[in-house]
Amino acid sequence: MESMTSAYRSILESVGEDVSRDGLRDTPERAAKAMEFLTRGYHQTLEEVVNGAIFESDSDEMVIVRDIELYSLCEHHLLPFIGKCHVAYLPRGKVIGLSKVARIVDMYARRLQIQESLTKQIATAVLEVTGGIGVGVIIESQHMCMMMRGVQKQNSSMTTSAMLGRFRSDINTRNEFLSLVRD
Structure with missing residues (x-):
């Protein structure tokens, strides 16, 4: 925490700020704590997040968790990307606790990321x-x-997908998923 606080102090001074002024006096430490929170996914494991919440089930129909909000930091500029994630899986004798799907999303989103990798990491973890x-x-x-910054396009958005197993090989399964997550 101390080295991150010092780094934020240096950044503020580099942009021309006086870190001793009232509004900024505690900012380096607050920023360090915020960064620690925003990247807490590095300190979590899939096993810890799931915490044994896998249950026997005879369900073999698609399970979908829609509109899971996510907040991540772009690894290229350390700026946020904010959105929603839809996760679906076809169970084979086991289902996962509902909140654990959202926790898996958060664990990977709370790392420096690009959206393409985040999408694949979530899919691979849920399948595992x-x-x-x-x-x-x-x-x-x-x-x-x-x-x-850059092109400053306010209405732009990005959509990525990862399809594994039957979602990749069976067009009907993929289409069912896509039709169920459309607004």
């Missing part, structure tokens, strides 16, 4: 813990690195 027949993940988000 459920042992399902297939997994589909779609992420829709807005990237502050594109909105606040």
